[in-house]
Amino acid sequence: MHAMQYEITLPADYDLDIIRRRVATKGQLLDQFPGLALKAYLLRERGVAGSPVNQYAPFYLWRADEGANRFLWGPGFRGLSEDFGRPVVRSWLGLAVQDGPGREGAPTAATRLRTPIGPDQDPAEAIESALADLPADRPGAHTTALAVDTTCWELLTFTLWTATPGPEYGERYQVLHLSRPELAQLPRGRHW
Incomplete structure (x- = not known):
């Protein structure tokens, strides 16, 4: 497993209904x-x-990986790049996935917490600590993933929520749509 995200920052006066309509008409394609x-x-x-x-x-x-490659070099990402410019795509190596008590509900929010691993910190210890602190058991948590970016030694905790999460879980997003074609096949727990 690996995680991937790109961010398209829009002007302060941008009509976000344009994004909502885009997702409503194209979201089901994946x-x-x-x-x-x-x-x-996701929308902020x-x-x-x-x-x-x-x-x-x-x-x-x-x-x-074949799926990620098929997406990035295919018509979907090409269309997004034509409409908004080609964004930087961040990637993280997957470390763990956990289901939460809200797993059967429809997520309406998400959080992303990025935590640096200091130069004097043992990465394995930082990962073990992050695994112990995952919010997957919190009320309203749907799915939580832990991943690492080894280019800058940063942990990423991403959680989908069926309830409104607090700011302690990181940057908060609205979930406009969730495609999950192979989520059930993704191994749970640690990935090593």
Whole structure:
């Protein structure tokens, strides 16, 4: 498994209904995409849930690299790049996935917490600590993933929520749509 996200920061006066309509008409196109565990169509709205910006920021968990490659080099990402410019795509190595008590519900929110691993910190110890602190058992948690970016030694905790999460879980997003064609096949627990 690996995680992937790109962020498209939009002007402060941008009509976010354009993004909502885009997701409403195109979101289901990835509902059966091979190799994709999940795609959360995420939106941050300036002044809502502490967001300083308007931002469209889809988040992906890929079960298979072939799926990610098929998406990035295919018509979907090409169309997005034509409409908004080609964004930087961040990638993280997957470490763990856990189901939460809200797993059967429809997620309406997501959080992303990025935690640096200091130069004097043992990465394995940082990962063990992060695994112990995952919010997957919190009320309203749907799915939680832990991943690492080894280019900058940063842990990523991403959680989908069926309830409103607090700011302690990181940056907060609205979930406009969730595609989850192969989420059930993604191994739970640690991935090593």
